[in-house]
Amino acid sequence: MAMKKLEKFFPGRQEDSKNTSPFVSPEYDNGERDSPEFTRKPRFNESADAGGGGATKKTVVVIEDDKQRKTTGKKKGNTGPVSDVKRKITKAKEDKSAVLDLSRMDIASIPMGIRELSSQLEELYLYSNRLTTVPSETGMLSKLKTLALQENVITSLPDELRKLSALKVLDLRHNKLKEIPDVVYALTSLQTLYLRFNKISIVSMRLENLLNLTTLSLRENKIKELPSAIGALTQLLLLDASHNHLEFIPEEIGNCVNLTTLDVQHNNLTKLPSSVGNLTQLKRFGLRYNKLSELPAEIVLCVHLEELSLENNAIVALPQDLYGCLIKLCSVQLSRNSFETFPVSQPDHLSHMNSLNIEHNSITKIPHGILSKAPAVTSLVISHNQLATLPLDFGTWIGLRELDLGSNQLQVLPEDIQKLVKLERLVLSNNLLRHLPKGICALRELQVLELDGNRLESLVSEISYLRSLKRLNVQSNRITYLPRGLGLLLSLEHLSAGENNLMEIPTEIGSLENLEELYINDNPNLQNLPYELALCKRLALMSVEGCPLGRLPLHAVEGGPSAIIQHLKYDSPYKGVR
Known part of the structure; x- marks a missing residue:
């Protein structure tokens, strides 16, 4: 089981949760495209607490020290939110300010004194409170251009808001609206209307009144049809x-x-x-x-x-x-x-393309010449299909930086892989590969190499030339020995070699000064670990579950990864090395 029994054994080091891949397949819309800058808030539903945990002997999931977790948003002292609001309104009046920010003040109502700002206020921010509506006096703010009401519990709006003839931006995201308030359809000066994440089911034909709208967000509601x-x-x-x-x-x-x-x-x-x-x-x-x-x-x-x-x-x-x-x-x-066939018919049709993702289809063949005339294509994802071979012109795909061929039926990786010298991410997981071509050594820019779930019995020694490699995954193969040249991969941060037939770990692993994660779990013939492993000072996560490690002291094995590292560090020829 690849990711079981992890332990953090250098408690003074903070975990870095960044994605090691230089390529992240983004969602078409990250959900915040309609968020104005004035919200200055984290993504909705984003956890503000990374969590924490304690350690047992063999299992630790420590992401963040409990001491780092802080409770936010609590008020100190006896000052009430209503008093604070009144002071802010008074100060805005005295300063003749055009902007009033009453957001995140835990208020359920707004003082009628807001009308005293009718001759000056242009922007009013009330988001992240407990408002169910706004006072009718808000309609007296004749110069108001922006009204931000998101993240409240608003169910209705007063009809007096129709007097806001200058209003251009209305933000009602994350409220409790079951319908678009009638008064909204009367705000004919609106240019931007955000209604995301409510419970709206119907949009009225009166939408035609809002002729000046340039941005309309109805995302995440219950709307069955647009009028x-x-x-x-x-x-x-x-x-x-x-x-x-x-x-x-x-x-x-x-x-x-x-x-x-x-x-x-x-x-x-x-x-x-x-x-x-x-x-x-x-x-x-x-x-x-x-x-x-x-x-x-x-x-x-x-x-x-x-x-x-x-x-x-x-x-x-x-x-x-x-x-x-x-x-x-x-x-x-x-x-x-x-798709059962490659969805491109002419060789020059991809000449202007940057990325193409056709994973999870039933494609059996990539036509010859399709990508040879597409130098601008930097990312091709065609995993989870039924490819058994790659076209003869495979070596002409020279613009690629990301190539994902995972979960197909490939038995051979062409030697021409050596020509794809710009590759930074290569995914060959879950195929039928028995060996790698020596030409892979030419991929000097490669940072991520995923080879898990194949039938590899060894790794070519030439893999040592991949000096930019940060992530190497050979999990779930048939490998008995890792090449000694592994120690030359000085940029390596993540190494997964679990679920193989490893007999030993090369001593050269001690040269991997940037190694942070090591997974060698479920290697039934692995009896020992080299003392040099203790030289990997950045190592924070290690999985050894399912490895007998019979040549190590029983107390260290029973103590889990942390105890093993302590043994290697202090009972070895390198115990004086810090």
Whole structure:
């Protein structure tokens, strides 16, 4: 079991939780694109406490020292929040300030004195409180341009807010609205409206009143359909209706000709209207996690499209000449669909592409010549398919920095791998590989090499040339010995060699001064560990579960990784080395 029985045995060292991979496959939308800077808050639902834990002899999950955990948000002294609010209002009046920030003050109401700022206030921030509404006096703030009410418990708004004729930004995210308050439809000066994460199920036809809207976020509600009135919002640049229950998009969406971002991921869409072809300014189109089986042919008219995300639908083919027409398309996410053939037909169709993700499909073959004319492609993810071989022109994929071929049926990695000298991340996990080509030594920029779940019996000694390597994973193979040249990988931070047939660990491992994590668990023939392991001063996590280690003192083995390291450190020829 690869990740069991871990122990932190240098308690003075802080864990670094960073991802060791230089490539992270991002979500199409990270969920904060509609967040204005004025919120100055962590991502919603982001844990503010990394947690902590104690250590037993063999199992420790220590991420953060208990002493580091702090409770925030508690008020000190006897000063009440209402008094604090009144003082802030008074000070704003005296200073003739155009901005009033009453956020995170634990208030459930706002003093009527707010109306005294009617002639000056332009920005009012009330987020992260306990408000269920705002006082009708708020409607007297005739110069107000920004009203931030997110992260409260608001269920309604007073009709007097319709007097806010200058209001341009209204933020109602993370509240308890079951419907869009009627007064919102009367705020015709609005340019930005955030309604994310409420319980809204219906959007009224009165939406057509908001002709000045450029940004509309309806994300994470319970909306089943968008009204045809959406077509009246011709100034709209961004529409986010993701994470709802939409079954269709109205044909009138085609009237929103200035849209640059349309996000409808995580809905129940089964088809798209042909009018999407009118969205010629569209740059980002998010369609992940729907029920689409095809795209309308008219999508090829969206000539400014740069990002297209279609993950987790049921698409079997793309419109003819999609890539040929959309020459600005640089990122395509096609994973988790029903493709049986490579979704690119012409060799020059990927010439403008930066990244292509087609993992979790049923593709059996990569056509010859498809990637040889795509020097701009830096990331190709085609894991979890049915590839048994790679094309003869494999060595021409010279622009790649990330190549993920994991979970296929590859038995041989071509020697031409040596030509992909820009590779930084190479994933070959869960294939049928029995050996690696010596040409792998040419990948001097490689930082991540994933080889777990194959049939490797050894590693080529040339692996020692991969001096930039930070992560090496050979877990779950048939390896009996690790090459002595391993000690030359001075950048290595993570080494996984568990679930193999290792007889010993080379003494050269002591040269790995940057090694932080070592997994050698479940090697049934591993009887000893070298004293040199104690020289790895940055080592913080080690797994030895399932290894007999019969040549080590019983008390050290029973004490777990920490005791083993202490034994190697103080009962060895290197005990004087610090």
